[in-house]
Amino acid sequence: MNTEFLEALNDLEKEKGIAIEVLLEAIEAALVSAYKKNFGSLKNVKVHIDRTTGEIQVMSRRDVVAEVSDDRAEIGLAEAKEIDPRYEEGDVVEQEVTPKNFGRIAAQTAKQVVVQRLREAERGIIYQEFSNREGDIVTGIVQRQEQKNVFIDLGKVEAVLAPTEQISGESYEHNDRVKTYIVEVKKTTKGPQIMVSRTHPGLLKRLFELEVPEIHDGIIEIKSVSREAGFRSKISVHSSDENVDPVGACVGPKGARVQAIVNELRGEKIDIVKWSEDPAVYVANALSPSKVLSVDINEKESVAAVVVPDYQLSLAIGKEGQNARLAAKLTGWKIDIKSESQAGLESEAELPIFEEDTDE
Template sequence: MVNGEFMEALDQIEKEKGISKDILIDAIEAALISGYKRNYGSAQNVKVYINRETGDVRVFSLKDVVENVENDLLEISLEDAKKIDSNYEIGDIVEKEVTPKNFGRIAAQTAKQVVVQRIREAERGIIYDEFVNRESEIVTGIVQRISKGNVFINLGKTEAILAPSEQIEGETYKHNDRIKTYIVEVKKTTKGPQIMVSRTHPGLVKRLFELEVPEIHDGVVEIKSVAREAGSRSKIAVYSHDPNVDPVGACVGHKGVRVQAIVDELKGEKIDIIKWSENPEEFIASSLSPSKVIKVEVKENEKSALVVVPDFQLSLAIGKEGQNARLAAKLTGWKIDIKSETQYGDYMRQQNNC
């Protein structure tokens, strides 16, 4: 027997955890059928009833009413069925109580196991629902442990995994470090939700600016695009919907305090903030910051641009190992060919001689 106190406990679970008492009892009944078959022979068809008030558990064997009995564990003749109740007909099911004397102990044990399992499943479901709606957001957590290169981050109710491929090169993570990460994906697994986070995703930079810059959070300033080489340099293109608000100034902050907070969070990653323009020439010229640009020639159909910079700024425009040019191309979505003034002059003379 599952006692009345246990049934009261199910009422409490329903209130506190939001798990329906009826669903729990149905699950317990299903588990008890398996328990009965395991302990008392699996050949019979049985049904388990739990009294919703008292917790009283009763087991019934189920037998089909047939003309000729071939298996007396599953079938009963019409003649024998009518001895129990004269109303039985062929095709009906006869229920006969077969509750074993010591079944109460098995029932109580099984009921507890089922409830614990269902509570665990429900809590996992709640955590999954909470975090699946937070994909592409930032979470702050504490480094719990590091195993096989994976960093496990405690988020309070659950933990997130920062895989090696999502870690910034050269960044070290120590136990109890407090870090911000970007939720890339939330997967449902048998062990509960698996939350995959990143420190390298361009979305991390975008979300950090949203946290740090009220004008972005309020929708006055919009981040149009982000290009990032994690741990080294990022470029963001910003646009203001209010002509009185300078989007670059808003992101930089007074004495650079806003952008510096983000640079600190990203352990010194350089950030270029560029004013977005719907004019491709202007946008491409700005994207090559900090280099000055003399001229931009665009080929709309090829989405490519030829950019001319002063001779002394060619290496600055291209950047170390081509990084500045690469990030500018990512930011704008245009293929960019950079030439110095001298190279451009030579190029134009060749074109004219052709």
């Protein structure tokens, strides 16, 4: 150990942000173990590294006692006074016991400690970076699949796409570039474990934020998202500027913006609806693309009773109830849909009519 080694540690402190004192203390602790292991010593020792020269000293430590019961950790008062008359009972006598060939062992041990601490520091940096990105979207490259888990390279670390977070029917081939949503970042002994999703509603929200500048700028707000990944999603939007059509902005010129998101989600259908403070209007919009004749809101039971034209009933309900189910998730209302004839209506004119929003 020499001044060059200390200079190297100083460089690491600047580059990696690991305090040199932390490294030296870790090396000293490791050298105590190395000394006992290599020299079969049971003595109570400490190791000191000179912070200026890098010189290493192994010091035995024995407590001064009146009567010795363990000579590896204790020294009699009379013997201690022979070393230095100033010693009193309760003091600690330190004597250098550095072996002649300890330098080689020290260098090897120091290297192992530094490498380990660097690895821990890098893991810590990666953990901090990604723990702050929970709920964010990342792009990675598919590396491999193991037991249905897909491992995605994010550059500094691999993310895990569990089977439950994969879109049904979607395949993940080696070197495919995919966007995923960071669900959770766990700290483990092997480093940070990043769990990502392709099915989370947050992925859809983040994709719209990336594609629609008005959302990024705060002009348009995403109010709610409901999603059945791989099949269909609904998203409600609201504009703070009456001159900006929220649905049209999200669809984009010739549907370019929403189509880019559909392509990223491999063909998942997306309904973009206008949010409204009026729950009746909101529920009617949420059932798009079905036309709605009337909505009766029961606030006490949180139920919206919806009437649609007879020929629109199957469209309003959707395949296996999907459209109605997604609309209910989007609005937070239980939705009871009936056809015009089921509701016993004589004519469409007898009820409030919700005109289809031509912008949608």
